[in-house]
Amino acid sequence: MGTVRRGAANVIPRRTIGVLSPVVGGFYFGALIAGIARAARNTGHRVVAVQTYPAGLDRERYPDEPLLEVPVALGAVDGLIILASAVRQDRLAAVQEWGCPVVVLSTDTVGPNVPVVVPDNAGGVRAAVRHLIDHGHTRIGFIGNPAQRDIRERYETYLAALAEHRIDQEWFEETADNHEQAGADAASRFLAAGLPTTATVAATDRNAIGFLRALRTAGLVLPRDHAVIGFDHTDSGARFQPRLSTVDPHNDRVGALAVDLLLAQLRGEAVSGGVHRAPSTLVIRESCGCGESGVRDEPGTTPAGARLLHLADTGFAAPTSVTDSRQIDDEARERWLQAVVEPLTAAAEQGRSPTGPALSSLARLTSARRPHPETLEQLIAVVRDLEWELAAGSDHLPTLYRTGTDVTLALTKGCTQPLLARSGYLERAIADQYEVDLDLLRGNGGGPRALTWLPRAGRGAACLGLWTGPAVGDRELEIVGVDDSSGALARLVGSRSRASQFPPAAMTRAGTGTSRLTLVLPVTSRGSDWGLLAIEGTVDTRMTSGRDKYNHWATLLAVALDHERLLGSLHDQRQALAEAANRERALADTLRASEERYALASMAAQDGTWDWDVSAGTVYYSPRWKQTLGYGEDEIGGTPSEWLDRVHPDDRLDLSAAIAAQLGGSRAPLEIEHRVQTSSGDYRWMMCRAVAVLDDAGCPARLVGAFVDMTERKEAELALRRNTLRDPETGLAGRVLFLDRLGEALERARNRPGDYDCAVLLARLVEPPVRADVRREVVRRLQLVLRDGDSAARLRQDEFGVLLEDVRPDEVRIQEVLARLAAEPALGVAVGVLPGIQQFKDADDALRAADIALLRAQTRASVPPR
Template sequence: MLSPVVGGFYFGALIAGVARAARGAGHRVVAVQTYPAGLDRERYPDESVLDTPVALGAVDGLVVIGKSLSAERLAAVREWGVPVVLISEDPAHPDDPVVVPDNVGGVREAVEHLLWHGHTAIGFLGNLGQRDMRERFAAYRSTLAEHGIESDDAWWYEASDNQELGGADAAARMLAAGTPTTAVIAATDRNAVGFQRALRSHGLVLPRDQAVVAFDHADSGARVSPRLSTVDPHFGRVGEQAVHLLLARMHGDDVAPGEHRVASSLVVRESCGCTEVTSPATAVPVDEDTVGGALLRRLADVAFAGPVGSGTARRSGHDAREAWWRAVEEPLDVAAERGTAPAPAALGRLSDLTAALQPHPEALEQMVTVLRTVECRRVAALPPARADNAPALRRAVTDVLLAVTKGCTRAMLARSGQLERTIVDQYEVDMDLLRGDGASPRALGWLPRGVRGHACLGLWASNDRGPGDREMEIVGVHDTTGTLSRLVGVRTTASQFPPPALTRAGTVGSNELTFVVPVTFGGSDWGLLAIDGTVETRSTQPRDRFNHWAALLAVALDQERLLASLREQRKALEQAAARERALADTVRESEERYALASMAAHDGTWDWDVSAGTVYYSPRWKQTLGYADEVIGDQPAEWLERVHPADRDELSAAIAAQLGGGGTPLELEHRVRTQSGDYRWMMCRAVTVLDDAGCPARLVGTLVDVTERKEAEIALQRDALHDPETGLVNRLLLLDRLGAALLRCRRSPSYDCAVALVRVQERVGDDDPGPDVHREVVRQLRRPLREGDTTARTAEDDFVILVDDVGPDGMPERLKELLERLRRDVGPRLAVGVLGSVRGLRDAHEVLREVEMVLLRAQARTDPRTALR
């Protein structure tokens, strides 16, 4: 079986269904994950990591889940001559059968249920990148059309993915559109969960303001509020149907090409508007089922995830659910006919069957509703001769409910225990693989003690990923019997992995299957890990533990390779150290000459001995910073820790580049703290001296004080962007920031800014408005409003204020307070124009023209008798 990943409620349930049906036919299943381990937040890549499909050399048949292989590779699989059945994928050949859940029937039932609740404006949210999602969308539109409703384009909320984030994005778009719908069909449960959370965070009350029905029946839907009504596509039965078709093709029977659909069921919870959890079982009319037998059959059909475990649970899903139905019916029949209570052994068996069938979270509520309905129907159907058996029948229903409750509780406790064991196993694996000081991870000794199955690790024999069957070497096995140890060192190919000896070692008919997961992480691709285990079908996230182990194994192998490289480098450095000591003797003889040359050139020289980790600082170097000779030692920190924090990273990176073999000499300006506590700008120049092996041995350079030149450069740069008289931002820099604000407005619908123009006016007949007025305006404007705001002088008497990130309520309070303070302190000499929003304006020049027009209109409205112009 080829699948993008090998865990989670979707892929895991499909694999579990395949395994159930295959075990019943005497076959063993190998589930191959075709996508890399450790995927980033389930953002699947465009294609699988496996160039050659694994295990094709020794399999009887192949089930391929949609998107696990590209169309080209899927077509190439047919050349191997292995019978193929697809799940939710477009066929590579017209003869290929494709098994899909009944997306059309499930969505139709969901839409009609919302119509029954009185909704007519029903929307759809989802990502249409996959076949199933496109079918669900088409079924939604056609069902509305059948009921005389034409779906509006505004009712379609596109999701960026099939996860919670995509649902939250769709909720944001719905709110921005003014909530045109009263109910929504979600393509996936995870979309719906993110959608509901986003709506509730904005104050909407669900399902009053928006009813929701989803598709998938994942356990996460039972954990949200309100609990999610959903369509159960019965993914396990989809997998079972795929195996039935595959076995028929393997036996030479005719199998119809095209689609084979598996019926789905609507699971009603509170998110659609219903007040209690119900199931399709309660939809059976009374005249069709007088005593409730059909009710119980349909309840068993929808309330359970599927049989796992041992004993009875090894039978097919249908047989196991029929056995549960009979275990419920028999005590009720005995009580109705004889008036006797159910036997404890029968109740215990019913409890065992209930736990083995993995009941869904809402199963117990459904069972209470259905069994009480069955009780009423059976009591009403008792003949007069057995009317005295009614109390016994009611007690029997109560006893059955208690047994079923114990089974549901036991299943939940078993799942909790399984999760706790998984956490313990993950901790053991994490510690063993990341410690890096034990045995090689290739030996698989890091596997948890609870793993009793077999495992095998194959690493690629070369990094060549060209077309063809890649060669690999088996480097480690896990086998309690020791019979597989002979595989270590064997060369094989990807198409022959896992080796037949590993798959034959497993017991046919057991619950375990063999998983094959790529040992990858980031850019590393080491090989393949094959391991026996059980599939996880109930987790919302497709994060199978074997996926996690394979990703950590790739990290551990990366670390092992790095440590080996470091050991080789250390050996080389030790050899170089001996040569360096001889070179150091020669260097010491030259130190006096270096000191004299430094004093003559007025430069502070320094000499960094890489192997010894010490630095020689010349007397001139220390004098340049104002320190006495005995204050500065010979450690690199004497220099680096006095470097300005803003320059420290750049200097460290430049030195590291030199020591790493940089081809050009080091030349960098940075600030260094002097003995007085202030910082001076220094020019550092250095070259690297190599030893005989070509490795950096010394770093020799000078330090020159360039403070006066640097400060002059900074002053020139500042004057280019600031008004020299006031120190405020000038017109050039203001235009640049206005342009950036306009660009951000176009990108973000929630962002806006305000602009104010303050103009100092002359009095009529007065050529000079007075320096005190300008001085007071500048003094007020220098006070910062908030980080991100800008105050600029654009002309002799004009000042512009750019207020960043304003809300939808108009002029922000900080701008109002500033303008009121200016009017109070400066008086009528000011004219003010305020532009509350820049949205819709083309460029910065248009913003300035618009705010000036606002100012001029404000002047035109003033009393003409005033002495202002």
């Protein structure tokens, strides 16, 4: 084991310690970070913990390598502590070149001068194997995933422990990972092998719980049929039935030892490389076979005092720091022991009952030492045994028994207070999470970038940086949002920094020595990597999984940013479509107005008049009006229905509305086009113009108008409109419409430089004579590759244009169009490609460039242009 040689009174200023960790929460990584943070806080230093794996991991399946790479956080800290698998192994090999002191945790040795801190895996497993052998087991198995250094060491110690006890039969089942399902899979193979062992040591508690659950489902009675000891001392093991015996690696002590070694390096002291170990403890519950009958040992079998001393060492959480707090923790241990023993001793020897303040002090001391879930029942048994031992020579038994009850109640209060505090914490966490979820999903406040969605209660400073540069090297971040009650960080918004300098010094240096640490998490969702979120907080060390609230926040933030980007894109597309529709409508209206003026002027001499007497309900139709519909003078009566009943059903509503407007007092003259059925049954287009004649009271008395047959001109107008905007033979857009859409695309490209571009392709049939079926085949092939937003047009007799929306010069879609047209050489198609349009001033300029590209393509193919 490595040692630290301390210099004489070397004192270092307050520093920032960086931590690189796969995740920043959970019983393992969270406990390591918590131990680091507490040890740093006790010595006046600050911690920045950076998560190197994506937020929102899918069922905790870690990817093959980290998302973030060094130099993230390297420039913002004075020393680094690297947790297992947080950095790629090839980058870890160059750790001594990073320019700052480094300590690594639970990984293979990376160099002769780099300290490696691990829990006492060997001592813990050796104690577990010995305990199972003491229960009479000689067929003991091991399950775990030896890919990680700690678990590999646990397995090797398991083999050595069997050899030490001259047991030559071993059974090993490798698991896929450290979680429950992998343990259950190992149990399935164990059952299929015919139960080759009677006891198992599991490399992790989660493996052990999955293993036990599968055995119990298969009908085994535990621990009678099979004993199991895990490794990690998780709360989930204490909740399982039978409760899981386990090895406590004291992860917070491992983190604290890493801080001691790092600070020694910063002080200039000599720190040996190699492995440094923090002690582990075997925690006995029921899954190993202890207490299976439910009957405790008879009083006096094991001296109660010795058992109380053992509980003082193993029944409570580890000290907050290995060096600076050891003396404080030893003093707290002695005060607690004294608070338990003295009232019982005084009651037995002097008949004196403990005072209320003394009992309250015992409760406070018990709570402050953070008892484990199973500690209370063990304490109750020890107190009862102490009563039994003290009662042997006491003359004050009533007082002794009453004091025993009072001490038990005080210990119960001290042990339950942390559980109540935990329940309160979980309730607040759920409420905070609900608030965060709603704010982010609803887009409340100033949007996700403003960080106003963070919980209102108990939040520290926060800073959000989004990537601005490419995903290589030391990437650049832009600070887009801060949250700081003091307002000191507000000036950072809009500034930029490298990833190695994030979080900014204004956040990490201010408030050094407070009770908080700074966590840095990737803002990621499934396919998005937005940047980094730095937030002051505390880690939850009691979650069995690594899915802490900060990971959840970072993932939801990424989803909210995805949603924001999607809404912005949809808004831009909708606006672009609306503008295109307006331009196309204006183009059609201009054409219609021009043609209408021509039609009205040419038909002025052919009017058929009519006069509607509104009060009498009769209409006079002129002979010309009747001839227009193919009727003789006597074939048309004098009622409005002679006209209105012959109106095309699709036009009746508009005509009725126009007539009603006139009768309602409209000042504008009536002017409407509609179709009327002739004597032959066909419909002809008529232009109807009319004005209202008012009576003395100002009410419409008559409608007088003219009827003009404009069928030929209307059909010519419709055909002209269709042919202007659409090619009648192919159905593709015409040249005018294509140029309009190309101009629109140019406008979008200028508004979004570097983010949007289009491609233009010209295809020309060059093998005369061009048959109609060949032309149709080319059109068919073009339509197969068009997507939403693309345009295809017939520009000349045998020339076609294609506008591909939102592509880059290397876009494979261009190649797809070329492949479609070149798939059949017999078609004789030459294609010119304009891969981008951003540099052109207008649509005509771009089309000319595309035409030049087409001519060059023809020249290269040695095909004479038409």
